[in-house]
Amino acid sequence: MLGRRQLLGRAAALAAAQFLAGCVYARPAGDRARTTTDPFALGVASGEPAADGFVLWTRCTGLTEDRLVGYEVASDEDFRRIVRCGTALAPLARGGAVHLELSGLEPGRRYFYRFHLGEAVSRIGTVATIAAAPQRLRLALTSCQHWEHGWFTGYRDMIASNVDAVLQVGDYIYERSFGEGPDVRTFGAPDPLTLDDYRARHALYRTDPDLAAAHAAIPFLVSWDDHEVENDYFAGHAGYTGDPQAFIRRRAAAYRAYFEHMPLRPSAFLPTGEVRLYRSVRWGGLAAVHILDTRQYRSASACVIEGEAADGPIARCAPTGEDGGSMLGHAQERWFERTVATWPARWSLVAQQTLFARLALPSGPESLYPQFWDGYGAARTRLLEAIEAASTRNAVILSGDVHSFWLNDVKRDFARPESPTVATEIVTSCLASRNGPEALFGPAPALNPHVRYCDNAHAGYVLLDIRRERIDGSLRAISDLADPNAACHQLRTFTIEDGRPGVAL
Numbered sequence: 001m002l003g004r005r006q007l008l009g010r011a012a013a014l015a016a017a018q019f020l021a022g023c024v025y026a027r028p029a030g031d032r033a034r035t036t037t038d039p040f041a042l043g044v045a046s047g048e049p050a051a052d053g054f055v056l057w058t059r060c061t062g063l064t065e066d067r068l069v070g071y072e073v074a075s076d077e078d079f080r081r082i083v084r085c086g087t088a089l090a091p092l093a094r095g096g097a098v099h100l101e102l103s104g105l106e107p108g109r110r111y112f113y114r115f116h117l118g119e120a121v122s123r124i125g126t127v128a129t130i131a132a133a134p135q136r137l138r139l140a141l142t143s144c145q146h147w148e149h150g151w152f153t154g155y156r157d158m159i160a161s162n163v164d165a166v167l168q169v170g171d172y173i174y175e176r177s178f179g180e181g182p183d184v185r186t187f188g189a190p191d192p193l194t195l196d197d198y199r200a201r202h203a204l205y206r207t208d209p210d211l212a213a214a215h216a217a218i219p220f221l222v223s224w225d226d227h228e229v230e231n232d233y234f235a236g237h238a239g240y241t242g243d244p245q246a247f248i249r250r251r252a253a254a255y256r257a258y259f260e261h262m263p264l265r266p267s268a269f270l271p272t273g274e275v276r277l278y279r280s281v282r283w284g285g286l287a288a289v290h291i292l293d294t295r296q297y298r299s300a301s302a303c304v305i306e307g308e309a310a311d312g313p314i315a316r317c318a319p320t321g322e323d324g325g326s327m328l329g330h331a332q333e334r335w336f337e338r339t340v341a342t343w344p345a346r347w348s349l350v351a352q353q354t355l356f357a358r359l360a361l362p363s364g365p366e367s368l369y370p371q372f373w374d375g376y377g378a379a380r381t382r383l384l385e386a387i388e389a390a391s392t393r394n395a396v397i398l399s400g401d402v403h404s405f406w407l408n409d410v411k412r413d414f415a416r417p418e419s420p421t422v423a424t425e426i427v428t429s430c431l432a433s434r435n436g437p438e439a440l441f442g443p444a445p446a447l448n449p450h451v452r453y454c455d456n457a458h459a460g461y462v463l464l465d466i467r468r469e470r471i472d473g474s475l476r477a478i479s480d481l482a483d484p485n486a487a488c489h490q491l492r493t494f495t496i497e498d499g500r501p502g503v504a505l
C-alpha cells in the first residue's frame with residue numbers, strides 16, 4: 001500500500017509527465033450526462049488571432065443548467081499531441097456560449113481544437129497563431145449575408161483560398177425579409193425582438209453548412225452594421241421601432257445574442273451591455289488591422305432632417321453642429337488616433353462598415369447618401385487627418401454595406417480631384433443579397449473621378465494577398481446565388497504598391 005507521500009510523489013510525476021507529453025482530457029467525475037441531440041450543433045469557431053493565442057468558441061444548445069465543457073487543443077489533426085486541455089464554463093445566462101481565450105502558445109503554428117460535453121464531441125476546428133515576422137497575409141473581406149437571398153457558397157472559396165482570417169464587417173445576420181424575391185430559403189420566423197428571437201436567428205445562420213465550415217476552418221474578425229439589430233438604427237436611435245424604450249430593449253437583446261455567437265474575447269461584452277468591437281490585430285511588422293464600429297456610437301448624420309426617413313439619397317448635405325457628427329463617437333476616435341500612431345506597420349488596414357469615399361450621385365448636383373461617410377464629412381476628414389498625422393506608410397480602408405464592389409482612391413479633399421491621394425479604399429459586395437440601386441450607382445463612377453472601378457452586378461467577397469512590397473487583390477464573384485453549389489470566379493484583380501496610395505489597375 002502506498003503512503004501519502006508516495007501518492008503525492010506519483011501524482012507529481014504523473015502531472016510532470018502529462019505536462020511534458022501535453023495533456024489528456026478526462027471527463028469530469030460525475031459527468032455522465034447523455035444528450036439526445038447534439039449539444040454542438042451550432043459548430044465551433046475561432047477568432048482574435050494573436051502571436052501566442054486566439055479565442056475558441058462554441059455554444060451548447062439544450063442546456064438546462066450551467067455546464068463545464070471540456071476542450072482540447074492539439075498540434076496535430078489526430079489529437080495525438082495535445083498542447084492544452086481543460087474545462088470552460090458554458091453559462092446558461094449566456095445561452096450556453098463558451099468564449100475561451102488562450103495564450104502562451106507558439107507563434108506561427110497551426111492548432112486543432114474540439115470540445116466535449118458528456119459523451120458528445122464537437123467537430124474539429126483549426127486555427128493558427130500569427131507568425132513572429134509574417135511575410136504574407138491572406139485576408140477575405142466580406143459583408144451582408146442575407147439568409148433568404150442566397151446560399152453562402154462564397155465561404156467555400158475562402159476555405160479553398162487558405163485565407164489567414166475572415167474580416168466580416170457587418171450585416172452578419174439580417175433581422176428582416178425584403179420581399180422583392182425570389183428567395184432561396186426562408187427565415188421561417190417573424191423578425192426578432194427578444195433575446196430568444198435573436199439567439200434563434202443566429203443559430204439558424206450557423207446551420208448553413210458553408211458558414212459553419214468557414215468558422216471551423218478560419219478565424220473570424222467581426223464587427224457589426226445595422227442589420228444585426230434593426231435596419232438603419234444608430235447608437236440608441238431606432239431605425240423603425242416606434243417606441244424608444246422598446247427599441248432599447250430590442251438592441252440589448254441583439255447585442256447580447258451577437259456577442260454570444262461570435263468568437264470574441266470574453267472582455268468584449270461589458271457590464272453595461274456594450275459590446276467593445278473596436279480593436280486592432282497585428283501581423284508583426286507587415287500589417288496592423290484596425291477594426292472599427294460605426295454603429296454603436298454614431299451620431300445623427302449631419303444631413304438628416306429630424307423626422308425624415310434617411311434610407312435614400314438627399315439633395316444636399318448641410319453640415320450642422322460644430323463637429324459635423326461622428327461615425328465612431330469621441331472615445332473611439334481618440335482610440336483610433338492613438339492606435340494608428342503607435343502601431344506602425346507596412347500596411348495599416350482600417351476595416352469598417354460603409355462606403356468611405358465621396359459618392360456624388362446622379363440624382364442632383366450635391367446629392368449624397370447621408371448614411372455613408374458622406375453624411376459625416378467632418379468625421380471623415382478627422383479620420384484621414386489622424387492617418388496622415390501618424391505618418392502612416394500605407395493606409396487601406398476596407399468597407400462593405402453597399403452590395404457592390406468599389407475600388408477608390410481616397411483623396412485628402414474629394415471636392416478637388418487634383419488633391420493628393422492619401423489612402424486606398426476597397427469595398428466588398430454582399431456575400432448574399434441583392435445589388436445596390438443601379439439607377440444611382442451605375443452612373444456614379446463618371447461623376448466621381450476617384451472611383452477607379454465599380455461593379456454592381458455581382459455578389460461575392462474580396463481576397464487580399466498582402467506582402468511587404470504590395471497588396472494583390474481579387475474581387476471574387478459568386479456565379480449564381482440561387483445555386484447551392486455555385487463557384488466563385490475572378491471578376492477583377494488590382495494592386496496597391498507600397499508607398500503609392502491608390503489603386504493600380
Ligand SMILES: [Fe+2]
Binds near residue numbers: 227401
Ligand atoms: Fe447589407
